[in-house]
Amino acid sequence: MTLRLEPLDKKSHDRKSFDCGLERVNEFLWREARNQMDKKINRTWVLVDDEPANVLPAPIVGYFTLTSATVVRDELPDQETRSRYPAYPIPVIKLAWLGVDSRLHSSERRLGETILLEALEEAYRIVQYSGMGIAVVTDPLTQESDRFFRRYGFLPMGRQFGELQSLYLPMGTIGQLIDPPS
Numbered sequence: 001m002t003l004r005l006e007p008l009d010k011k012s013h014d015r016k017s018f019d020c021g022l023e024r025v026n027e028f029l030w031r032e033a034r035n036q037m038d039k040k041i042n043r044t045w046v047l048v049d050d051e052p053a054n055v056l057p058a059p060i061v062g063y064f065t066l067t068s069a070t071v072v073r074d075e076l077p078d079q080e081t082r083s084r085y086p087a088y089p090i091p092v093i094k095l096a097w098l099g100v101d102s103r104l105h106s107s108e109r110r111l112g113e114t115i116l117l118e119a120l121e122e123a124y125r126i127v128q129y130s131g132m133g134i135a136v137v138t139d140p141l142t143q144e145s146d147r148f149f150r151r152y153g154f155l156p157m158g159r160q161f162g163e164l165q166s167l168y169l170p171m172g173t174i175g176q177l178i179d180p181p182s
Contacts, residue, residue, distance in 0.1 A: 015033070019103075064098045066123055068133075073085045093123040116149075137157065139162075
């Protein structure tokens, strides 16, 4: 398996064969991702397998979607963090969607981790380029996804999302993951 990350393209990528086991995550990729990219609402990247070569549309192994968002100071995870920021909305990057095809869930390749790290690296690049954004936030859909994100250092925020809490990973932590000090 030779993986390649690229922006979603409806002609080059086979969205319909993707199934991560969560209907909401599938439905977004199948029906909304490309339309929302065209409207400049968010951006979706897909991980595709280059083997076999020249198969179009290429099967999607996994994907993630990033968008801009804001948080308010009181939603930040602890008093020390809250004290550093003003009371008005603070820019963040939202990891809106992340999924791995269920046929590869038991893979030893740890594709969920691969896709998450790609998403964090892309978010870090966006913040470095724009100079705006203090963290990546996400809203886990299941207890399993909540545990997954927390394993990578995401912290609970003071904001509910369904029965779970939104999660927060500071950009400084992401920088250490992406570009560790020498």
